[in-house]
């Protein structure tokens with residue numbers, strides 16, 4: 124699964140302005156936040172060059188992208204300072220809209236849900252013509268004070284809500300949390316049952332007794348001895364193979 128995130132406007136086009144914010148700045152920030160949240164999933168995510176303006180590139184015939192499965196373009200809305208809420212646009216060619224419905228549903232805990240709408244906006248239409256499904260998010264209204272206050276205080280959660288919507292409806296797997304911690308100097312470790320002493324002393328190759336195994340040890344030094352990585356454990360002043368240790 125490959126996703127392209129696009130920040131609306133930029134490259135000399137600041138987009139809408141409101142409440143002291145420029146749309147082009149907000150779209151760039153939010154795309155990075157969404158990218159951060161998608162890092163928790165098994166998915167390849169690219170960000171369209173943030174120095175460029177995808178809309179201008181489409182109009183100028185300079186919009187060149189790889190093959191993606193999904194394109195997600197971020198914007199902020201503006202109208203009369205009163206209008207508020209979140210909405211997503213897809214092209215008239217799009218069949219399913221379950222991803223987009225999930226995203227606006229997730230965002231409805233922050234903004235009024237204005238729903239999923241259809242319009243052949245330039246970038247997503249171009250993508251659809253290239254065979255790539257896409258959506259254009261109007262996150263909230265930049266000229267509405269209340270929307271922007273919520274956005275500024277909750278933007279990380281908002282990015283997460285968007286990422287969860289994309290991940291759930293596209294069936295992205297969560298990355299497994301790293302469970303194996305590496306043994307380092309000062310690591311607190313336990314010795315696995317059946318371990319033998321390393322090093323070069325007379326104890327080498329002898330079984331570590333259960334009374335020692337039960338204790339927690341501190342790694343003082345690391346070395347490679349006869350091709351085996353070993354740790355010197357401070358409390359017993361003995362070497363034990365790193366493969367026989369579990370970091371706690």
Ligand SMILES: [Zn+2]
Nearest residue numbers: 131138198199
């Ligand atoms: Zn816009």
